[in-house]
Amino acid sequence: MDIYLNGAGFENKGAEAMAYTAAAELGRRIPGARFHVKAPGGSAALPAGAGFLPVSGRRRATAADLAALCRAVVRRPFLALLLLRQRRRALFFERLGRLDACVDISGFALGDAWGAGSARRCAALFRYLKSCGRRCVFLPQAWGPFTDRGVARGAVRTIACADLAFARDRRSFEYLTSIPGIARRKIRRACDIAFLFRDAGAEAGARILAGRGIAGPIVGIVPNMRVYERSEGTEQANVYIRLLADVARFVRTRLTAVPLLLPHEVRPGDGAARDDRFLCRLVQECAGGPDAAPALTDAATAAELKAIIGRCDMLVASRYHSIIAALSHRVVPVALGWSHKYAELLQDAGIAHLAFDIGRAAAADVLACVREAYERRTELGRTIDANVRGMERSAEDALDATSRVLTERE
Structure with a gap:
């Protein structure tokens, strides 16, 4: 057939x-x-x-x-x-x-x-x-x-x-x-x-992170061009970029974890195209540079990215399927979305309070949620597990x- x-x-x-x-x-x-x-x-x-x-x-x-x-x-x-x-x-x-x-x-x-x-x-x-x-x-x-x-x-x-x-x-x-x-x-x-979807395996995820010198607690941050395009302002003045930069700084200074930027839309070429790598560069510029907010901008397969997300301690994401990758690994996600699909996904997973509409999200509320999700990640992981099996x-x-x-x- x-x-x-x-x-x-x-x-x-x-x-x-x-x-x-x-x-x-x-x-x-x-x-x-x-x-x-x-x-x-x-x-x-x-x-x-x-x-x-x-x-x-x-x-x-x-x-x-x-x-x-x-x-x-x-x-x-x-x-x-x-x-x-x-x-x-x-x-x-x-x-x-x-x-x-x-x-x-x-x-x-x-x-x-x-x-x-x-x-x-x-x-x-x-x-x-x-x-x-x-x-x-x-x-x-x-x-x-x-x-x-x-x-x-x-x-x-x-x-x-x-x-x-x-x-x-x-x-x-x-x-x-x-x-x-x-x-x-x-x-x-x-x-x-x-x-x-089957990922590349835990060993592959660990190997990629080790190759970039990334260790310790990791909070993945997944940007989305569609959210950027729907947000007010351009480049570093865009409200969505500023929010992601706030999250990156908060993760590093308050949670003492590594804010790792993970692009999910990567177009062919040297990275000059306006895809998620462009957003990663903007966030880095606002958050203190590549050392303060490293990014895995090298071409990676979907299977490798899911394996990397599985090695994270938590995820803050605007890409729907990166959130599914996190849920599959029982990694707690905070969603910053632009449509109903994000809130509905986390509702089904039993963690609806971790979803934000980017058009109405206040930075203080998002950061408070990130702290709660990180500190309660073991407990919330059990909630996710109980629901994702049925999904x-x-x-x-x-x-x-x-x-x-x-x-x-x-």
């Missing part, structure tokens, strides 16, 4: 963890399955040895490609409009239509934050795949809110073309199922499959249900 993983990526370590987990877990349940991911640059754009197959609309179209596209247009006239406007996208759709199924692992693709245009594009893709008779499943992810009518309309059309869709938290489930006209029978709740089982159940949907006969 050939399965397209929609939303897979390797610059964002959360997306990378999702891709590897989906391939490993579904591959275990569906022997012989092959997994395809969007790769405009072809195989060269994918991690070496990852085992994923590239799909692209940018590859030069052969005569066979064009013939297949013409046949697809005849069978599905709405593709003709797309062909007139965006030839590469039409070719991409046609190539996806040759595969057997689509599993969406976007994490958070539909909601007011992404706009009606994104919702229309999502609906168009799944409408085409449905017209080809392909099975489509949305693995657990965040949804909503849907106050924008165009976004809500796109969600209704998208879910109508899906065989199954999972919401990974209570509020996402409520946002999605409350849209008038939505196919509620297709929507279920389940926790994120990244709870099942891991929920993720397993979602994958079981997905494999049944993908393999059942009409």
Whole structure:
């Protein structure tokens, strides 16, 4: 079976963890399955040895490609409009239509934050795949809110073309199922499959830290460009950067621990791109320099980063999947988020009071919470353990249900 993983990526370590987990877990349940991911640059754009197959609309179209596209247009006239406007996208759709199924692992693709245009594009893709008779499943992810009518309309059309869709938290489930006209029978709740992601091992995490000379109690700090972009001010004057710098100084001076900056979005190149490494440099400049707030800015895999987080004594994070990595290791996280998904995740883990909305977070409150979480980390770790076991089982159940949907006969 050939399965397209929609939303897979390797610059964002959360997306990378999702891709590897989906391939490993579904591959275990569906022997012989092959997994395809969007790769405009072809195989060269994918991690070496990852085992994923590239799909692209940018590859030069052969005569066979064009013939297949013409046949697809005849069978599905709405593709003709797309062909007139965006030839590469039409070719991409046609190539996806040759595969057997689509599993969406976007994490958070539909909601007011992404706009009606994104919702229309999502609906168009799944409408085409449905017209080809392909099975489509949305693995657990965040949804909503849907106050924008165009976004809500796109969600209704998208879910109508899906065989199954999972919401990974209570509020996402409520946002999605409350849209008038939505196919509620297709929507279920389940926790994120990244709870099942296997890291590189405790030894690998310890080796990487030792290689950088980082020892003693460690509080990981994970920034997020999306939060920076939503916060007032630029560069060192940005309120989010100043808050992270306050946290770094507090960790070093009051908790006598090492504030370790861990970027989760790393784009190709020398680090000049505005990714999470850019934020790490800004925080260092505000917090006293690289010695005061070291950063692991070298390219690392998602598996290595999860192993490093497992060696931390605590985490202060704005990346959703870094928080899942911490919970998986029973490391206590404090979340500084921009959407409902952060608070909902910590609610499910039994530590809702450790989640902050960055738009309303006062520095004094965050620092007090960091102190409490650090001092009570053993007790809070037991609370996390009691809840995360069920969250891991929920993720397993979602994958079981997905494999049944993908393999059942009409």
